[in-house]
Amino acid sequence: MLEELLTQIRACQICATSLPHGPRPIVRASDSARLLVIGQAPGAKVHASGIPWDDQSGKRLRQWLGLSPDEFYNESQVANMPLGFCYPGTGTSGDLPPRPECAIHWHQQLLQLLHNIQFTLLVGNYAQRAFLGNRAKGNLTETVQAWRDYLPTYLPLPHPSPRNIAWFKRHPWFELEVVPALQEMVAITLGKDSH
Numbered sequence: 001m002l003e004e005l006l007t008q009i010r011a012c013q014i015c016a017t018s019l020p021h022g023p024r025p026i027v028r029a030s031d032s033a034r035l036l037v038i039g040q041a042p043g044a045k046v047h048a049s050g051i052p053w054d055d056q057s058g059k060r061l062r063q064w065l066g067l068s069p070d071e072f073y074n075e076s077q078v079a080n081m082p083l084g085f086c087y088p089g090t091g092t093s094g095d096l097p098p099r100p101e102c103a104i105h106w107h108q109q110l111l112q113l114l115h116n117i118q119f120t121l122l123v124g125n126y127a128q129r130a131f132l133g134n135r136a137k138g139n140l141t142e143t144v145q146a147w148r149d150y151l152p153t154y155l156p157l158p159h160p161s162p163r164n165i166a167w168f169k170r171h172p173w174f175e176l177e178v179v180p181a182l183q184e185m186v187a188i189t190l191g192k193d194s195h
Helices: 002-010 044-049 058-067 101-113 125-135 142-146 162-170 173-190
Strands: 037-039 077-082 119-123 153-159
Touching: 002 162, 037 125, 037 173, 044 058, 044 101, 058 125, 058 173, 101 142, 119 173, 125 142, 125 153, 142 173
Parallel strands: 037 077, 037 119, 119 153
Antiparallel strands: none
């Protein structure tokens, strides 16, 4: 069932006419995966490589999680489902928002087949708004500060983009408090030996 659905998603053409670079849905999942990473949408580099988080943002995200590339890309453990599966193109201040069609057509079907997910990371404002709904706070900073409120199901994270360096500098509590807790929860979820 899951493989069939992933094949359908990867062949999706629903919003092909709205994508300046054409469709290339990026998704990785397995029914044994225990950790789910929900980001916004692939960027240009990921669109080119076809590998989720294959850019500077992904490098920082893996550092936050305490995972090597091999661990992060082991889809039997870690599933990657962006809010929008395809690169939406660039706007005036960075990439355009994720297209809404993916969530409408694919997300519920996919989530229903991921039976073993124990912990979901909501990376960036779009993912937080989509999955937390009215439980999300007034802005991303407040939502991330309230991270304990969403456990054990979700953990909201800022987007690890190099564009957000100023945010990381203004909010040192994130690296001091949230990242160590995140690494511990990821290690527990994936059954890694904690050092």
